[in-house]
Amino acid sequence: MANIREIARLAGVSVSTVSRVLNNHPYVRSDKRDTVLKTMERLDYRPNINAVHLSRGRTNMIGVVLPTINHPYFSELLEGIAEEAMKHNIQLVLFQTGYHEEKEFEALQQLRGQLIDGVIFASRAMAFDSLLNYSDDGPIVLCEDSDQEEFPSISIKHVEAFNIGLDYLISKGHEKIGICLGRLEGTNSQKRKDAYENKMKSIQMKLRSEWIIGQCLMIQDGKQVIDQFMKMEEKPTAFIVGNDQVTAGMVTEAKNYGLDIPGDLALLSFDNHPISEILRITTIDIPTKHLGISAFKALLKRTEEKGYAQKFILPYKLIERDTV
Amino acid sequence: MANIREIARLAGVSVSTVSRVLNNHPYVRSDKRDTVLKTMERLDYRPNINAVHLSRGRTNMIGVVLPTINHPYFSELLEGIAEEAMKHNIQLVLFQTGYHEEKEFEALQQLRGQLIDGVIFASRAMAFDSLLNYSDDGPIVLCEDSDQEEFPSISIKHVEAFNIGLDYLISKGHEKIGICLGRLEGTNSQKRKDAYENKMKSIQMKLRSEWIIGQCLMIQDGKQVIDQFMKMEEKPTAFIVGNDQVTAGMVTEAKNYGLDIPGDLALLSFDNHPISEILRITTIDIPTKHLGISAFKALLKRTEEKGYAQKFILPYKLIERDTV
């Protein structure tokens, strides 16, 4: 591949002039600029991006850490990030972790290695303290309802939203309420679980471990929950469910058993993804895509302003439909 | 940030020795290796990846071109690519195009600029001839049912699968068959449309433009199709639909109108994504994730073997459920 030196030689100018043309600097006589441009065109020249990156010390790429791409929550979030990044001419490098910490560290090492200018954690499995070690290596943004004040974070108020959901169920006469969450280890799930346990205590309901179900992420998991439900001696009259996919699985599997929703079992869910409208699932809307957009904006801000660590809270909204 | 020279100085060795340690070369005396390693540890050293890339002339990153991330078809495909890439320690750079050609060119320019070692086109909007210009810049793989012999390609036999679907509908007594496709300009859609038109001719059915519907990609589009359907004077008795999302929207909107599926309208779809099982949609399974896995493998093969341009055909499978 042709390089800048060759272009310079053929155009009869110095490499600096070529570089200036490349970067739209002023102070290049227009006839020189033209010959340079023509020479580039002729050789179908394209600057070596790695060299540019090395020289500049920046890459205009950021990393996105997420457990899995193929889940509506994360792909919507990712889409938000991608759209906003595109506006600013920033490229995305993907780190699909499958919730493995090592993979998350990889992203951070690439940050330190200056392959990426920043990192957005769409989800985090690693300890917060470990994260702190990379604080000086570049901007980091967290998509979680976080109390820390070191990094910018974007989220909804999970506890509050969960309480709204629980109150709604209670207002409809439910007391025997079960809960379906994703990875119980996750920060968001923890918040939600705490909210649930506190609320149950406040209405004098004993916690039943059988009614607290984890690892609910996909449609298929919802089916299994209903299978479990059918076998329970003491059944809850309602479930609050961490995401619409799972609820979708529950609704349809419930129908297979001839259950009446919400008569035999009420379901309140989170996300308001398209499937919930289709299945008329009562759900709490989370502005997932905007979470992504805001995350990117926060990263940008943090890039410009070293200590910037604002906590962004986005609004949620209860959407009443037919499963409660 | 510390660099290799500083490590060398502090460890009392030369930069080449440090480099050798970094790259697990043999021929480094183990006590030297140890001090180097310790020094790195102490300074929390991480090599500058851009410098490595520039020096090596390779980046171990590949580009993935797709129109949108937030659609089950593409996010499943992407997941396949991502999983396989991870096994080979290859990073993914995303190019979300929204079907815009310029964005696709961007990926190719980054290929020429050696930021990425190769490109997978999960979908393509640009002309094939334009693509040919980049053939020498690095391996390119296409996810399409393609007749060209220049690049490796991965797909199912769209025409054949479509014919199977149409024959199945016909065998169930349908002749008045409509069709819902995605972007009519896309290569896959073109193939499918051709198959449809030929089949209709072969059973002496006149083509009605009203029954050929494009821009069907999401759940919401399916709703609109049914709204259109309700207004048709002459109604088809069946639709063959390009993807499950759209069918899902159709099924549920049809219920709102009190239509009987398949009595009033039969629906045959493609993909076999989780939602189709939930809604008991009869569909033709496409191994989307494997498409992604194979695409990555083909890219790797093409990297090693210049002219490699095999066409991979993956199997599809009719899944009989309740909408036909």
Place this chain on the structure above:
DNA sequence: TTGTAAGCGTTATCAG
């Protein structure tokens, strides 16, 4: 087994 030094292809400083 080790070190020296020449790349890799840009950008940026500084002198003209």
Place this chain on the structure above:
DNA sequence: CTGATAACGCTTACAA
């Protein structure tokens, strides 16, 4: 406005 030339941080002959 233009051109030398020194970075940027690593890899890799080549020589020892």
